[in-house]
Amino acid sequence: MVNRREFLIRCGETTGAWLLGDELAQRIVQHQSSQGRPLLVDFENPDRVLFAYDAAMLQLSLDKPMHDDEPPKPTWREFFDIFQGDDLGDPAVYDNPDLDATISDEAQFRFQEYHWDRFESATAQAYNYLISIPLSNHDPTGADPLGALWFQDGPTPGNDSKIVIADSLESLSCLQQRLLELGEKVAIVVGGV
Numbered sequence: 001m002v003n004r005r006e007f008l009i010r011c012g013e014t015t016g017a018w019l020l021g022d023e024l025a026q027r028i029v030q031h032q033s034s035q036g037r038p039l040l041v042d043f044e045n046p047d048r049v050l051f052a053y054d055a056a057m058l059q060l061s062l063d064k065p066m067h068d069d070e071p072p073k074p075t076w077r078e079f080f081d082i083f084q085g086d087d088l089g090d091p092a093v094y095d096n097p098d099l100d101a102t103i104s105d106e107a108q109f110r111f112q113e114y115h116w117d118r119f120e121s122a123t124a125q126a127y128n129y130l131i132s133i134p135l136s137n138h139d140p141t142g143a144d145p146l147g148a149l150w151f152q153d154g155p156t157p158g159n160d161s162k163i164v165i166a167d168s169l170e171s172l173s174c175l176q177q178r179l180l181e182l183g184e185k186v187a188i189v190v191g192g193v
Contacts, residue, residue, distance in 0.1 A: 028173045037190060038169040040176050046187035050126060050175075054190060058166040060149075061122035062129050065191065069123075071116040073102045082115055117161035127151060127162035135178055149175065 031039040051065050052058040061069060074082070077099040080091060091097065094107060103111065118124055131151055150165040166172055172188050179186045 024177065028170050032170055032173075038172040038188070040173060040188050040190075041180065043185055043187045047185040048129070049187045049189060051122070052166065052172055052188060052190045058169070058172065058190070059123065060126040060130070060164045060166065062126035064122040065189075066122060069121055071108075071112045071121070073108055074111060075100055076103055076107075079103045079107055079111060082111070114160060117159075121161070123164070124162040127153070127164050130164055133179075133182060133184070135175070 028039050031037075049063055051061045053061070053066055059066070076091070076094070076097045080099070091099075094104065097104075116124075130149065135149070148166075148171065150167070152163050152165065154160050155163060166175065169190065172190065176186065176188050
């Protein structure tokens with residue numbers, strides 16, 4: 001018999017945590033043990049798809065696999081519109097380039113670091129989607145939560161990206177169960193990077 005306490009994911013920035021009945025918790029564990037993959041609903045036409053990449057931890061992306069999520073290379077005009085009012089948005093810093101030409105490699109690095117990874121990437125979209133819905137169903141009696149996610153906004157100094165991480169396959173089962181309770185038709189796909 002598996003104790004629900006075994007699933008408690010400890011983290012500093014936990015926002016999503018779930019309480020599930022013992023029967024469902026047992027099914028999740030048995031499925032994971034026997035199949036080597038999480039217990040997930042396989043939708044034919046999901047509204048959204050969360051991709052979980054099995055590296056050291058399970059990083060989530062929304063509607064696009066991480067390996068297919070390359071940032072575009074905008075024109076200087078688009079770049080300056082994005083960073084308007086910021087030092088990065090001053091054309092003089094870049095020797096007044098042709099506004100309809102694509103940006104330089106240096107500007108591309110800044111675009112990706114300060115804009116793409118924070119607002120438009122599939123990982124940032126997963127963060128923004130999941131943090132905007134009521135994932136937690138904490139029990140006022142103080143029962144142990146089953147499963148959790150780590151929401152990281154700027155995970156390290158100098159890194160402004162937004163990411164969501166689950167540190168176990170069982171947590172993905174719990175996440176999908178909670179999304180189903182909320183009426184969200186979201187498929188979860190587990191894969192490698």
